[in-house]
Amino acid sequence: NAGVTQTPKFRILKIGQSMTLQCAQDMNHNYMYWYRQDPGMGLKLIYYSVGAGITDKGEVPNGYNVSRSTTEDFPLRLELAAPSQTSVYFCASGEQGYEQFFGPGTRLTVL
């Protein structure tokens, strides 16, 4: 099992550009999450999904969008990137009430 995979590992964007962060899991988990982690800070929930076709906003959803068309994939879309979106983005999957498995993260810089 690959677990949770994320691409790309690193990305530099210019202000106003858009991009999609990819996340996939092969553990057949219903729950998937997107977090951002600013330097030296904790995890902030951006969006989450309790199953295919269902997505909900977390703590900091502004500037982001998600979709969940399959159980395996949960891409995060950044529209009109801003310097405030410079962060490390972690995708995670699991079942509620059990361990969350995190991906390796995507380090994004917006200049």
Next chain:
Amino acid sequence: GENVEQHPSTLSVQEGDSAVIKCTYSDSASNYFPWYKQELGKRPQLIIDIRSNVGEKKDQRIAVTLNKTAKHFSLHITETQPEDSAVYFCAASSFRRRNRDDKIIFGKGTRLHILP
């Protein structure tokens, strides 16, 4: 809304001593309490968890205690070693089988330094 408070934000202990990190939660429906360790530049990984029907759980040098009445839980690391240096996150969640209201709330983290 639901909240998880974690203290201290930074903790330095001598190698071989014990470390204790404390968390309090606000949602009385919370019934699952995991602890994650994040080493520098890496992803968070689960180190231990506890459910609301249990008061204490141990795994070698790590233990977690839960007081549901007071809504607080703690992580205890004994005989600390250099490889214990990391950021530790507590979390609290409730689960009702794919209920959209189910959330996991993380504390802000504790940076643990093990001093030689």
